[in-house]
Amino acid sequence: MRMNVSNFSRRRFLQTSAAMLGAASCAWLPQFAAAAGPDPSRKRSCILLWMAGGPTQTDTFDMKPGHANGGEFKEAETNVPGLRFSEHFGGLARQADKLAVLRGMSTKEGDHQRGTYLMHTGQRPGGPLNYPSIGASLAKAMANRDTTLPNYVAVNPGAFLSGAALGPGFLGPRYAAATVGARGNRPTGPQPIEDSDQLADLGVDFLSLPPGIDQDRHDARLALWKQQQQQFLSGHPSGAAEAQATIFQSAVKMMHPEAASAFDLSQERTEVRESYGRGTFGQGCLIARRLVERGVPFVEVTLGGNGLGWDTHQNNFNTVKRLSEELDQGWSTLMTELADRGLLESTTICWMGEFGRTPNINNNAGRDHFPDAWSCVLSGGGIAGGQAYGKTDEAGMEVTENKTEVQDLLATLCRAVGVDPTTEHYSPQARPIKISEGSPIDQVLV
Known part of the structure; x- marks a missing residue:
């Protein structure tokens, strides 16, 4: 049944449907998304696929076949026509018409923490001001006030580098990322699919009420807290107190059944979950x-975060093959499912x-840090796919055409999502x- 929701607001539609369908709401969500996706007034979204450790461009999207630097992989x-990727990107190769590869990235930060901060904020670390991540900035600009869900969600961020780089900076805790992590005893790093018969368990802790506390009792406690908190804030105005109240209120909002259900992957069919891959990255893409489809404007999903998986100083090719296969399955399935729901044209990746x-x-069959000439990829809504922008020399050592800096990349991403x-x-100093x-790169924008 095709659903016509053009005469309803998203909030009105959800309220009406919830009363009729209750726990079975997940059955109509794909139809709703497909109907709402092409609507030009629909809010845009952005998904950042973060490759912690620094991925090798010459073994992924800017290969150098026939050169000594080319390595073991074949170009496919x-x-x-003419756009080639690694042989381990079979799923992405079939959707290359939706991808724009930026092969001329060049920065000056070869340290993991400094580079992570630079790429997330557009600013070099070390100054007096703590800048917001691009996730926080876009979450503020694209905030969806029709949902109880947070506007910025980070899935499985690495503990080592996730601090200030993913933070809200001077925007404050209202725009901080809500974190989704791995639960249970399953390892959280990238894993070969054949080595596990389990699906990674991702979720947000403490979203359900504790035993013995029903909804009425919870609401009464919350009302008492709000009264006492308001009294405290009126007598103790401070940034720290406001921040604590904001974080608490955000956590309470996520306990709402509509919000909590968004993170419950048990609502998905097993075959859908497996199509993304069993690891934390694939399941993170499914959460994204x-x-x-529930209107969250910015989601970041990390691959390799807990051990800096892409930091391949040794054993580069075996590690990159494994990571590439996990990346390809999760990313290509994500694009397919977004397209099937009519959401890819309003979601930039x-x-x-x-x-x-x-x-x-x-000498250890590895590749070291290299900020001089490398690649990023844009796809989905607002992006003119099917092309490579920028070029490196035959050895891959320097950018020879259309050098791209991080500020240009972030400006392009903003323009793609309509910001x-x-x-x-404004900073605290106004x-x-x-x-x-x-400057946005017009050649990769539509």
Whole structure:
């Protein structure tokens, strides 16, 4: 049954349907998304696929076949003539017409933490001001007030690098990311699918009421807390007190059944979950799809975060093969499902890490840190796919055409999701700061 929701607001539709369908609401969600997706007034979303550790461009999207730096992998054709990827990207190769590969990225930060901060904020670390991540900035600009869900969600971020780089900076805790992590005893790093017969268990802790506390009792406790908190804030106005109240209120909102159900992957059929891959990245991509179809504007999903998986100083090719297969399955399935629901044209996907890796192979069959010339990829809504923008020399050592800096990348991402990159946010000192000082790359935008 095709559903016509053009005469209803999203909130009105959800309220009416919830009364009729209750626990079976997940059955109509794909139909609703497919009907609402093409609506030009529908809110846009962004999914950042973060590759912690720095992925090797010469073994993924900018291969150098026939050169000594080329390595062990073969270059494979895609559905776009002349555009070639690694042989381990079979799913993405079939959707290359939706991908724009930026092969001319160049930065000056070869340290993991500094590079992670730079790529997330557009700013070099170390100054007096703590800048917001692009997730926080876009969550503020695209905030969806029709949902109890947070506007910025980070799935399985690595503990080592997730601090200030993913933080809200001077925007404050209202725009901080809600974190989804792995639960139970299952390892959280990238794993070969054949080595496990389990699906990674991802979720947010403490979303359900404790035993013995029903909804009425919970509501009474919450009303008492609000009364006491308001009295305290009126007598103790401070940033710390306001921040604590904001964090608590955000947590309470996520306990709402509509919000909590978004993170419950048991509502998905087993075959759907397996199509994304059994690991934390694949299941994270599935959570991203569930959040986007519920109106969340920004979701970040990390691959390799807990052990800096892409930091392949040793044994590069075995590790990258494993990571590439996990990436390909999760990312390609995410795009397919978004397209099937009519949501890909309103969802922009960005693939990136903190830097690239040396084209030359070291004595340990690995590749080292290399910020000089590397790749990022944009796909989905607002992106003119089926192309490579920028070029490196035959050895992969330097950018020879269309060098791209991080501010340009972030400006392009903003424009793709319909946000003016010159939008200004104000620091605590009332200093206006643009989301990005860069120039959008018109050639990869539609």
